[in-house]
Amino acid sequence: MTVLILGGTTEARRLAGLAHGEFAVVSSLAGRTSAPLLPAGEVRIGGFGGVDGLAGYLRDAGIGAVVDATHPFAATISANAFEACARSGVPLVILRRPGWSAGPGDQxxxxxxxxxxxxxxxxxxxxxxxxxxxxxxxxxxxxxxxxxxxxxxxxxxxxxxxxxxxxxxxxxxxxxxxxxxxxxxxxxxxxxxxxxxxxxxxxxxxxxxxxxxxxNRPPVPPAPVVSTPDEAMSWLRTRAG
CATH class of the missing domain: 3.40.50 (Rossmann fold)
Known part of the structure; x- marks a missing residue:
């Protein structure tokens, strides 16, 4: 199964390292930094051209599952990924690290x-x-x-x-x-x-x-959400059957 991982986050890189070898991994980076830390597997840099472009890529590249591991505030690409996957019938999971909670002494x-x-x-x-x-x-x-x-x-x-x-x-x-x-x-x-x-x-x-x-974070699309790369791997293995 070919897996598309969206995002250049730490969690995205860790997931690519875990999945590489077990799946065919393509990591997509936005291209906003000139010297990004590259994950294992194939890497593509730059946007897809909105929902239509991403849906076309999913079809043409034979993507079997998508992991949205973008930054928690990358609301546009998350919304595009949800819509493109819904159109294409490609399973999607959102990988988001937990947010912060205030404790005693915090202002x-x-x-x-x-x-x-x-x-x-x-x-x-x-x-x-x-x-x-x-x-x-x-x-x-x-x-x-x-x-x-x-x-x-x-x-x-x-x-x-x-x-x-x-x-x-x-x-x-x-x-x-x-x-x-x-x-x-x-x-x-x-x-x-x-x-x-x-x-x-x-x-x-x-x-x-x-x-x-x-x-505060923007809301996530109504897709399955996991909080660690290990949980994302479990989800991928289930999708792969």
């Missing part, structure tokens, strides 16, 4: 979108650590009263805040390292998405008493 303020985060930000702090990715920086471009430290793998493009310093880095990150960034830059508010994974920055913020603006 979280949950919002539904980056726009809501930008609206709430001036009430919480002035020196901001943005870990929401480079593509969302334009939302904060009008907040001239705030200073921003933005972390991303690639440099930002387009509209950005006037007072912005960019930190180019790729995880995983440690609590000690995150604490050093927060204290060294005198950060008084952290803005992040509920992406899940390592909570190092959240632990450091809790220890330092720094409030967090947490952007």
């Amino acid at each position: 979280w303020h949950r919002v539904a979108s980056l726009d809501e985060a930008a609206a709430a930000l001036p009430r919480l702090g002035r020196r901001v650590f943005l870990t929401t990715g480079r593509q969302g920086l334009a939302v904060f471009a009008g907040l001239d009263g705030c200073w921003f430290l933005s972390r991303s793998v690639e440099p930002p493009a387009g509209d950005v805040p006037r007072h912005l310093e960019v930190l180019l880095d790729r995880g995983p990150f440690t609590v000690e390292g995150e604490r050093a960034v927060l204290t060294g830059q005198r950060i008084d508010v952290l803005v992040t998405k509920d992406s899940g994974g390592s909570p190092a920055k959240l632990v450091a913020a809790r220890e330092l008493g720094i409030p967090v603006l947490m952007v």
Whole structure:
């Protein structure tokens, strides 16, 4: 069975490593970074051309199952994958790592979108650590009263805040390292998405008493959902019969 894995996430790479050899694996990466970490098996880079293009690819490539292992905030490709699989009759499972939950000592303020985060930000702090990715920086471009430290793998493009310093880095990150960034830059508010994974920055913020603006995840399409690559492998083996 040929399996299409959507996404360049850590979970997608782990799943490709597990599935390679047992299945014919094709991993699809969006192509937003110039030097992505490549998974095992065949790799294609770039979009499909919307729902119609993806449905055509599933048919032409003889795809037997699709695993949507994209970033939890990649809502467009997830919606396209669901629709294309429904049209094509190809089984789909969504692999999403669990989100974060606030614990004792956390000062979280949950919002539904980056726009809501930008609206709430001036009430919480002035020196901001943005870990929401480079593509969302334009939302904060009008907040001239705030200073921003933005972390991303690639440099930002387009509209950005006037007072912005960019930190180019790729995880995983440690609590000690995150604490050093927060204290060294005198950060008084952290803005992040509920992406899940390592909570190092959240632990450091809790220890330092720094409030967090947490952007909630978009809803997932009504498809089966698993939370680990091992669970996705079990699903694939069931589909393969």
